Amino acid sequence: MIMGIVTTGIISFTLISINIGYTSHFLxxxxxxxxxxxxxxxxxxxxIGPKVQGIVDKLFKERPTEPNRN
Numbered sequence: 001m002i003m004g005i006v007t008t009g010i011i012s013f014t015l016i017s018i019n020i021g022y023t024s025h026f027l028x029x030x031x032x033x034x035x036x037x038x039x040x041x042x043x044x045x046x047x048i049g050p051k052v053q054g055i056v057d058k059l060f061k062e063r064p065t066e067p068n069r070n
Contacts, residue, residue: 004045008037 012033020029 001042004038004041008041009034012037 013030016026016030016033020026023029
């Protein structure tokens with residue numbers, strides 16, 4: 001969950017600063033955007049994350065190693 005806080009904070013800060021610049025209302029707009037981003041990303045991570053992990057596990061399944069024949 002901490003990674004979600006940091007990631008959404010960085011992304012929302014960057015996008016708000018690019019789109020509106022540093023105005024007198026920047027802090028309030030950024031905090032509101034950050035909160036909304038966090039509310040969206042955490043359920044998405046909890047719902048989508050395990051499915052993506054399953055796909056990755058299938059794609060990169062470890063093959064059994066053959067015994068060394070020296």
